[in-house]
Amino acid sequence: MGQIRVVGLGKAYKQYGNRWKRLAEWVLPGDRRWHELTWVLRDISFTVEPGEAVGIVGMNGAGKSTLLKMITGTTIPTTGSVNMSGRVAALLELGMGFHPDFTGRQNVFMAGQLLGLTSEEIKGLMPEIEAFAEIGKYIDRPARLYSSGMQMRLAFSVATARRPDILIVDEALSVGDAYFQHKSFDRIRQYREQGTTLLLVSHDKSAIQAICDRAVLLNAGELAMEGEPEAVMDYYNAMLADRENYYIQQTVQPDGRTQTVSGSGEAEIFDIALINQEGVRAEVIDVGENVVLSIKVRVHKDVPKLVLGYGIKDRLGQVIYGTNTFHTDQVLMNVKGGSEILFDIKFPANVGEGNYSVQTAITSSDTHLVDNYEWRDLALVFSVVNMSKIHFAGSSWIEPTIEVTS
Incomplete structure (x- = not known):
């Protein structure tokens, strides 16, 4: 099995004021520097243990x-080091290494050899690839005729034709159709179960939370959080949604989970409860x-608009249902500071057995990216058990009526 160890990794590029300074640095004697360093990454350190899956997230430009x-060796670091053990397969950019005038089949042989496979091994794996x-007759046509989705299909098929010790995947899987994305992630899960170490970059929150054991957050070239x-x-x-006078606070809850609360503070939730059908607070x-x-909201400052949103998340942190009062056409206008507002949200808990949490948001519109007065994850935690329904599997209770005709 493979391990990835990143220690003090940094990358800087030289910036020259003009072309003459570049020339001066090349030809003039002495140690004078004619450039300035622009750092893209600074002091990044983390370890991916054998068989572990780690996701890397961050905004564009992070x-x-x-x-x-x-990590894969296609760019030389300015500082630090990377150590990897085992056979590595990387899918960083669509069609990376593909020659546009060569056929897909020819490109498979070239890409496979770059991965360390012999011609005979590639020939044996070709039917599976x-x-x-599933690009059909295009396998024998020039790669320049391929769509981005077809390039991704073939590149992923080659990179994963044989289970690697380490699999590194960038955003390439975000293109293409949903069918192949599911197919690709199924293969990734299968390899994970067999011991492959995974490093995944994705903006897909569901993919990170469903597949990865840990995540690393990059911000402005630095490691902002790992966990x-x-x-x-x-x-x-x-x-x-970070803005001026904006706070982000994280606290570890008694169950060990980390709660994140953020916002600008114009309003806050000061009480939240799940009331059962007997009319009492319940955790089960x-x-x-x-x-x-x-949900009880206290408004601290006058706000022109107030919207309450909520989402119910499963044990993996994926939202199974969410909405807000903007979508239900119940926006409150010109709310005065000092006001207290009660929101009672009634619904049947048609979900499967398990542990769930509620996230809440107080904003001025349908998104927290405009005015985020308060966003609260793990605002409430509750459990669902099956005490009155027939046995069923899955995450939703969809009561059936089954007609049997002989």
Whole structure:
């Protein structure tokens, strides 16, 4: 199995004021520097243990792709080192290494040899590569005729034709059709179960939380946070709405999970409860039980518009349902500071057995990216058990009526 160890990794590029300074540095004697260094990444350190899956997230320009290029050796670091053990397969850019005038089949042989496979091995794997890529007759046509989705299909098929010890995947899987994305992630999960170490860069929150054991957050070229995927993605979500006089606070809850609260502070939730059908606060409810999510909001400053949003998340931190009062056409206008507002949200808990949490948002519109007065993850935690329904599997209770005719 493979391990990735990144120690003090940094990347800087030389910036010259003009072309003469570049020439002067080349030809003039002495040690004078005629350039300035622009740092893209600074002092990045983390370890991916054998068989572990780690996701790398961050806003555009945070340095994610540069980090992967240094890890895979396609870019030389300015500082630090990378140590990897085992056979590595990397999918960093669509069609990287593909020659546009060569056929897909010819490119498979070239790309496979770059991965360390022999011609005979590639020839033996070719039927499987063709079958997985599903590009049909285009396998024998020039790569310049391929769509971005077809390039991704073939590149991923080659990179994963034989299970690697380490698999490194950039945003390439974000293009193409949903069918092949599911197919690709199924293969990634299969290899993970067999011991492959995974390093994944993606903006897909669901993919990071469903596949990865840990996540690393990059911000402005520095390591901003490393930890459990849900906590890192919650912090990343808060960073997206960062404004002046904006706070982000994280606290570890008694159950060990990290709660993220962020916002500008014009309003806050000061009480939240799940009320069962007996009318009392509950931490455990029945499948399909009619409940009320009761949320009390206190407004500290006058706000022209106030919207309450909420989402119910499963144990992996993925939202299974969410909406807000903007979409239900219940926006409150010209709310005065000092006001207290009660929101009672009634719904049947038609979900499967398991542990769930509630995230809340107080904003001025349908998104927290405009005015985020308060965003609160893990605002409430509750469990669902099956006390009254027939046995069923899955994450949703969809009561069936089955007609049998003989």
